[in-house]
Amino acid sequence: MTAIVEQDRYQIEERGTLWSVNVFKGAHAPLMLAETELASPAEGVHPPAWLGDEASQDLRHQGVYLSLHPYPAWKHDV
Numbered sequence: 001m002t003a004i005v006e007q008d009r010y011q012i013e014e015r016g017t018l019w020s021v022n023v024f025k026g027a028h029a030p031l032m033l034a035e036t037e038l039a040s041p042a043e044g045v046h047p048p049a050w051l052g053d054e055a056s057q058d059l060r061h062q063g064v065y066l067s068l069h070p071y072p073a074w075k076h077d078v
Contacts, residue, residue: 002067002068004026004027004067005023005024005027005028005063005066005067006024006026006027006028007023007024007025007028008022008023008025009021009023010023012034014041015048015049016044017036017045017046018036018037019034019035019036019048019051020035020036021034022032022034022035024066024071027071027072028066028070028071028072029068029071029072030071031071033055033061034051047057060074074075
């Protein structure tokens with residue numbers, strides 16, 4: 001069974017960096033992901049205080065995985 005991936009996207013500028021924040025709805029609430037584009041790998045990023053853990057390498061955040069595994073069903077560290 002697949003879950004439809006519903007989300008709202010917001011743009012937030014913080015200290016000169018534009019962040020795209022995806023707020024997931026439905027089967028994936030309350031997941032939120034933020035991302036920014038870098039001009040080069042050497043460009044430094046100053047994460048805002050509201051940003052959580054780095055998730056770039058976590059394949060669970062890709063659309064294909066999300067469609068098969070709703071976020072609330074993931075095992076979460078407490």
